[in-house]
Amino acid sequence: MLTIIAEIYTHEGAEHRQAVLDAFQKIIPTVLTENGCHGYESLIDHLPAIEMQALNQNSIVMLEKWQSTEHLEAHMQTAHMKQYFEATKAHVANVKVRILEACF
Template sequence: MLTVIAEIRTRPGQHHRQAVLDQFAKIIPTVLKEEGCHGYAPRVGRAAGVGLEPRAR
């Protein structure tokens, strides 16, 4: 299994941050339909380097 963790920094301001999160929300259903995809979810408000957060099934 391959796990990808990425840190994405948005421009300052709540409006831009929310616009980026909205775009992620739009693609989640498509990504989850991909063969072999076991989960896809943005994590917000945690510093990089904290490790993997297990997803409840």
């Protein structure tokens, strides 16, 4: 089982982050039915913040669970993901992806 943490950084301005969140809202139900998907959710910073918390109003974290690399790669080639990328390309400044596996 893989855990994917995708940090999506949007351009400055709440409208950019909201556009990406709206695009995710449209595809999440479909992604959750994909073969090998065990979780797919978008997360934003909790407010009010506490002292130790780092904040970035221009970021979204996707927390995903996939059965295997093959399932993740198939997900990235779906029509709904291609539509998501097209719909959000003007709003996303950068993306950092971590693919993690349990060590025990």
